[in-house]
Amino acid sequence: MSEFNNIADLDNSKFPIEPGNPIVAIWRKIHAFLTSAKLAMFLLVTILTCCVIGVTIFRDKRAWDMIFSTLWFNGLLVLLVVNVAFCFFSRIWGRKLTLVSLGMILFHLSFVAILGGIIYNSLFYFRGLIRLTEGETLPNGELQSYDSSDRGRFFNLSKLKGETTLIKMHTMYKVDGDDKRAAYEIAVGEGSLKKQGIIYITKNLDYRGFRYYNDKEGYSLLIMLYDKLGRELYGAYVPLQSLKQKDDTYLYTTGTKDGPGDFPFPQDSSKPLFTLQAAYVPTPIKELSGDAFFKVWPLVDARHEEKAIAEGKAAIGEMFDAGDYYLSVREVRYWVGMNVRYDPGLPIVLASLWVGLSGVVITFIGRILKRKK
Amino acid sequence: MKFEYIFFWIAAGLYGVSACSYIFGLISKQEKLFTFGLYSALAGFVPHLASIGRRWMETGIEPFITISESITFGIFMAVLIYLIFQFATEKVRPLGVLIMPVAFVLMGWAGTLIKDAATQIAPALQSWWIWVHIIGAATGFGSVLAAAGLGLMYLLKEKYSAGIYEKLPEPQALDNLAYRFVAGGFIMYGLMIVSGAFWSNQVKGNYWNWDPVEVWSLISWLTYGIYLHLRATFGWRGRKLAWYALIALAAMIISYWGIPFTVETFHAGFRIQH
Ligand code: HEM
Numbered sequence: 001m002s003e004f005n006n007i008a009d010l011d012n013s014k015f016p017i018e019p020g021n022p023i024v025a026i027w028r029k030i031h032a033f034l035t036s037a038k039l040a041m042f043l044l045v046t047i048l049t050c051c052v053i054g055v056t057i058f059r060d061k062r063a064w065d066m067i068f069s070t071l072w073f074n075g076l077l078v079l080l081v082v083n084v085a086f087c088f089f090s091r092i093w094g095r096k097l098t099l100v101s102l103g104m105i106l107f108h109l110s111f112v113a114i115l116g117g118i119i120y121n122s123l124f125y126f127r128g129l130i131r132l133t134e135g136e137t138l139p140n141g142e143l144q145s146y147d148s149s150d151r152g153r154f155f156n157l158s159k160l161k162g163e164t165t166l167i168k169m170h171t172m173y174k175v176d177g178d179d180k181r182a183a184y185e186i187a188v189g190e191g192s193l194k195k196q197g198i199i200y201i202t203k204n205l206d207y208r209g210f211r212y213y214n215d216k217e218g219y220s221l222l223i224m225l226y227d228k229l230g231r232e233l234y235g236a237y238v239p240l241q242s243l244k245q246k247d248d249t250y251l252y253t254t255g256t257k258d259g260p261g262d263f264p265f266p267q268d269s270s271k272p273l274f275t276l277q278a279a280y281v282p283t284p285i286k287e288l289s290g291d292a293f294f295k296v297w298p299l300v301d302a303r304h305e306e307k308a309i310a311e312g313k314a315a316i317g318e319m320f321d322a323g324d325y326y327l328s329v330r331e332v333r334y335w336v337g338m339n340v341r342y343d344p345g346l347p348i349v350l351a352s353l354w355v356g357l358s359g360v361v362i363t364f365i366g367r368i369l370k371r372k373k
Numbered sequence: 374m375k376f377e378y379i380f381f382w383i384a385a386g387l388y389g390v391s392a393c394s395y396i397f398g399l400i401s402k403q404e405k406l407f408t409f410g411l412y413s414a415l416a417g418f419v420p421h422l423a424s425i426g427r428r429w430m431e432t433g434i435e436p437f438i439t440i441s442e443s444i445t446f447g448i449f450m451a452v453l454i455y456l457i458f459q460f461a462t463e464k465v466r467p468l469g470v471l472i473m474p475v476a477f478v479l480m481g482w483a484g485t486l487i488k489d490a491a492t493q494i495a496p497a498l499q500s501w502w503i504w505v506h507i508i509g510a511a512t513g514f515g516s517v518l519a520a521a522g523l524g525l526m527y528l529l530k531e532k533y534s535a536g537i538y539e540k541l542p543e544p545q546a547l548d549n550l551a552y553r554f555v556a557g558g559f560i561m562y563g564l565m566i567v568s569g570a571f572w573s574n575q576v577k578g579n580y581w582n583w584d585p586v587e588v589w590s591l592i593s594w595l596t597y598g599i600y601l602h603l604r605a606t607f608g609w610r611g612r613k614l615a616w617y618a619l620i621a622l623a624a625m626i627i628s629y630w631g632i633p634f635t636v637e638t639f640h641a642g643f644r645i646q647h
Contacts, residue, residue: 037602037606052592054588204575211578213576339577341578346580350570353567357560357564357567367556
């Protein structure tokens with residue numbers, strides 16, 4: 001006997017639980033509440049109503065904000081599952097195991113397991129959007145590598161090991177004749193454990209539970225800076241946004257997803273010289289060639305009240321006169337954005353879906369067989 | 374006019390004929406009209422199949438994507454299930470009195486939405502989950518439509534037991550049949566949701582997003598889940614459940630195809646972004 005047991009015994013002898021004890025009374029109340037089939041019906045109908053409201057009165061983002069991501073709605077879901085657990089299993093308890101009851105047990109168990117899986121996942125998940133230009137490598141463990149990231153309370157950052165490299169992006173990638181549009185050739189991991197593979201819309205790459213999904217892609221310009229004597233001073237890859245225009249064409253430019261914009265250039269040297277907006281117009285004739293557009297402003301003038309220092313275009317590989325310097329786009333590459341997901345609860349949820357479905361089928365078959373007899 | 378459309382409208386017309394003969398059969402208590410209704414439904418089913426096949430062959434794209442295509446296929450499955458049931462049992466002869474008018478009206482509606490150019494799910498997204506998904510949805514609809522029809526039969530049988538209703542199965546048997554169709558539909562609908570979740574997981578890495586289409590299908594699924602519980606847990610039978618099945622059918626149709634009135638896309642989440 002361990003000490004713990006002794007202590008527990010002691011505690012019990014000190015506070016004997018008697019009928020009429022308030023704790024027992026409360027527990028009975030809670031138990032009666034949770035095992036009520038009426039509560040189950042009420043919850044089902046309430047959730048149903050919320051769903052209807054969430055796709056009619058409010059929609060999309062508002063439906064999320066007002067209903068689907070709220071604490072109370074998710075609380076209702078949790079309560080429903082707790083209710084299923086108590087209500088269903090207290091009723092089915094002790095019943096003879098037949099095909100019908102077996103199916104029902106499977107079904108309701110899977111229901112509980114799905115929620116268990118979802119909750120477990122919400123504590124341990126990781127989600128990030130990583131953006132890489134062809135040839136670029138970023139460390140997985142540093143959150144700066146991700147455009148945005150999100151994680152569960154108990155996700156351990158040390159799980160993010162190694163690095164991710166975008167080797168190449170393939171356009172018009174075909175698999176068995178199906179056009180999969182774009183495919184990314186990537187390598188993930190550390191040292192000898194590196195895993196290399198191609199991902200496209202219906203295929204992801206799984207590295208130790210971290211799944212890489214393709215998301216979006218665009219152009220990246222290698223912008224070079226030269227002095228007036230043509231000496232190379234600096235160069236960097238600058239990813240462009242693709243902005244859909246009113247006439248359904250795309251504008252490829254520096255800026256944010258909300259619109260074109262400029263940035264201090266050179267980017268990561270201590271002293272930027274000016275701010276620059278660069279854009280790219282691809283030619284349909286040859287992949288990754290075309291024209292680059294530049295617009296250069298003095299650094300001090302953040303609101304661009306003065307006239308631009310220089311503005312104009314140059315073909316890829318050619319020089320552009322930007323006042324005291326030359327600019328040039330030496331090369332165009334693709335960049336890609338990938339969703340990185342780690343969802344340890346996912347297998348539980350997905351497997352439970354099948355278990356649940358087979359439960360309904362088993363109950364159904366059981367009932368038909370019973371009739372036949 | 375293209376063959377596809379000619380076939381389509383012949384099918385719709387024959388479903389209309391079938392619907393009318395069922396309704397008049399019921400009013401005038403003429404059983405012969407039920408037989409006529411059944412055979413005109415069968416006669417309509419053939420050009421219906423031809424129309425779908427023709428569209429498929431012409432475009433090379435599976436015609437189950439746009440709203441009109443989806444409705445057309447849903448009716449196709451519903452009529453198929455109905456025909457199989459009728460020719461296999463011949464027990465519930467006036468059953469078409471609900472099913473065929475619904476088929477006719479929905480077909481007419483689909484006809485007004487039909488578009489020449491076939492849309493396709495971007496080939497990039499194709500995966501065999503889609504097939505499970507589409508067939509689950511259409512079969513599920515066909516099953517619960519039959520269940521609602523049986524509910525109506527139950528209500529009629531209960532009210533008038535003489536004449537043409539005499540040959541109907543006993544109320545209890547009707548009730549039980551209706552339950553089976555609901556359970557079958559519930560399973561097929563479950564299959565649709567599960568395959569949708571797997572599909573979404575394959576493409577986007579998440580299985581559920583509270584996207585309007587997803588929520589609508591959850592709504593119809595829960596509606597029938599409640600039906601099953603009213604029966605199994607609360608012991609409902611007969612009249613109340615028959616009414617429930619009829620009302621739930623309306624909810625089902627709205628949730629399945631009413632979506633175009635609320636959101637534009639078939640599956641907002643499955644568009645490819647640039
Ligand atoms: C709080 C929630 C729930 C409770 C308390 C509950 C309880 C029960 C109980 C007690 C039974 C057995 C009925 C009997 O005595 O024979 C049952 C059957 C069943 N439940 Fe649930 N359940 C819940 C949620 C769900 C949900 C959300 C679904 C799916 C939409 C579902 C689907 C089923 C099915 C398919 C059956 C078998 C019905 C049949 O064909 O006989 N349950 N449930």
